[in-house]
Amino acid sequence: MVIRSLYLLGLALAFALPQTAHAERVRDLGAFQGVRSNQLTGYGIVVGLNGTGxxxxxxxxxxxxxxxxxxxxxxxxxxxxxxxxxxxxxxxxxxxxxxxxxxxxxxxxxxxxxxxxxxxxxxxxxxxxxxxxxxxxxxxxxxxxxxxxxxxxxxxxxxxxxxxxxxxxxxxxxERAVATGFDSGDVLRWNLFQADFLTATRVRDAINQRWPGTAAIEDGVTLALRLPAGPDARGSMMAAIEMLDVSPAETPARVIVNSRTGTVVINSAVRLYPAAISHGKLTVQIDENPTVVQPAPFSRGTTAVQQDSTLSATEDGRHVALFKPGASLAKVVDALNLLGVTPSDLVAILEALKQAGALKAEMVVI
Incomplete structure (x- = not known):
């Protein structure tokens, strides 16, 4: 059991540590403009139901x-x-x-x-x-x-x-084909799935390295490609472009909070400035132990209930976690696990760090 626990801990930290950029195909980063599916709708009648219509x-x-x-x-x-x-x-x-x-x-x-x-x-x-x-x-x-x-x-x-x-x-x-226009015009545009100037620049450089002067950036999403005329030559070049390997830019630092389920996701780009966190939970407990008091025999007394209350207060999680400059996601996870926080507590801590200026990440609540 100890070996298995250590293996799971190592696996979790491996995912938590910042990952080096890896190459992806151009086709996984974006798509050519106009080459897409189209939605169709219709209104009809279903017959032959067994009385369930x-x-x-x-x-x-x-x-x-x-x-x-x-x-x-x-x-x-x-x-x-x-x-x-x-x-x-x-x-x-x-x-x-x-x-x-x-x-x-x-x-x-x-x-x-x-x-x-x-x-x-x-x-x-x-x-x-x-x-x-x-x-x-x-x-x-x-x-x-x-x-x-x-x-x-x-x-x-x-x-x-x-x-x-x-x-x-x-x-x-x-019954009818949709014209995509991929084989007409001097310029065909290629769009990133997610806007990023650095990724667009790297895609442009990868294309121009193989076909000089082919690609130019129009904005953070779109590249204008000058491709040869004719569907055969253009299609072959598009296929070759899609298979180029490009290392995309690191994703922006984000903390995603699902307010309905309590799920919190922190990506590997999140970093912390120097900060100390103290998180405790105050628990107040009231125990009521009423006692029935009987009168003495042959007396004129009546049965009564004597109240007996016990009050106690405990404070859990009195640990303080100190983050050094540039603390990574692995350090954040380790420290918050030490504090024993719940998802709702984690959201409160992250919001406080954001307000203190120690959390350099965008918080997205969905």
Whole structure:
């Protein structure tokens, strides 16, 4: 057990110590502008449900009238059919870059009404629209639902996962391609996932070292690349650029605090100026031990309760931690573990260090 504890302690300190910068591929640091996926949405009807649908909701009835009209069936005016076996749904999908007509993509189907479950349902042919209002795909098929919902005659219910959301693998057929523009124009822009001038500079230098005069910085995110014309030559050069190795800049010093869960994350760039921390916890305990007092035999006394209170106060964690200049994350963790702080106490200590000017890091509360 001692060896295992020492191993875990060493492993934790290894992660806590500042890590030297390591090379990453350009494709992991950013992406070419325009070469991205596009979101598609649609409104449709799922049929074939076993009594778990939306019943006679107005928007479902209108949708069913439209669907039946497309197949030549006209519902009588003023008649609202009971639709317990159908449900109104929203369909969402991502159209990958360079997707061509005829290719298949996955879709997610979600109930928007009072449907209890989509299990066993089939989606009727539905168009999927882009942000410009154009149809980019058509979808239909049987749903795969991972959730389950059941109910008893007495009103009891049991739900496992989410039965009102399902997926159709390869359920949509692409009908229109999205122009990316990667093969047109003299300049193609490449964007970092996170703004950083030093990382942008290193990417520019790595590209220009192999292809002089190709890359220029526009801002902390964007590089302008002068690539050869033609999709074949340009695509080959883009592939080569993405595989270049670059050492990114060290991330800014940040302390991330999740106010809902109490999670505190400190990255390896956090440093401390000279500071001393004393953290204690005062505990006051009151014990009540009432005693029943009986009167003497044959006396006129009455039974009474005599109060007996015991008060005590203890103060735990009377340690003082001293940080020397430039203390690293490993020292911070060791000292705070010595103080025996909880996550909420840790947040209070870090805020106090920040106010004192000893903590050189950005505090982010999420």
């Amino acid at each position: 939306d019943d006679s909701l107005e928007y479902l009835t209108q949708a069913m009238r439209g669907v039946s009209g497309r197949v030549g069936v006209q519902l009588p005016a003023g008649v609202n059919p009971a639709l317990k076996n159908a449900a109104a749904v929203m369909i969402t999908a991502d159209l990958p870059a360079f997707a061509k007509p005829g290719q298949r993509i996955d879709v997610t189907v979600s109930a928007i009404g009072k449907a209890k479950s989509l299990r066993g349902g089939s989606l009727i042919l539905t168009p999927l629209y882009g942000a410009d209002g154009q149809i980019y795909a058509m979808t239909q098929g049987n749903l795969a639902v991972g959730g389950l919902g059941i109910s008893g005659a007495d009103g009891s219910k049991l739900t496992v996962n989410v039965p009102t959301v399902g997926r159709i693998a390869d359920g949509a057929s692409v």
